[in-house]
Amino acid sequence: MTIERIGCGPRMSDAVIHGDTVYLAGHVADAAKGKSVTEQTRDILAQIDETLAQAGTDKTKILSATIYLADIKTFAEMNAVWDQWVSKGNTPARATVEAKLAAPDYTVEIVMIAAR
Helix, strand or coil, X not given: XXXXXXXXXXXXXXXXXXXXXXXXXXXXXXCCCCCXXXXXXXXXXXXXXXXXXXXXXXXXXXXXXXXXXXXXXHHHHHHHHHHHHCCCCXXXXXXXXXXCCCCCCCCEEEEEEEEC
């Protein structure tokens, strides 16, 4: 089987495709860095939509998601955005955990695995 990389950089790729499985790297806010959890979650999910499209898939085929929050108290705020975005009837297996993220301006990071 071949391996295809999307957004391949010196340290990591935005996504790696192996067979019919797409592995997304952790996405953090780009445009919304340092802003609210709501804005960061929206930014990240928009990036994920783009990465999934580049991989030839979409959010209806997400298999699993892991969401990292710098403060678990923002769980409801993140979920308000997630619940509007996620494909009804196609919700993935999901875990949400509190974790110290790479920089203080990041409050949300999302990692996903999807089918093609």
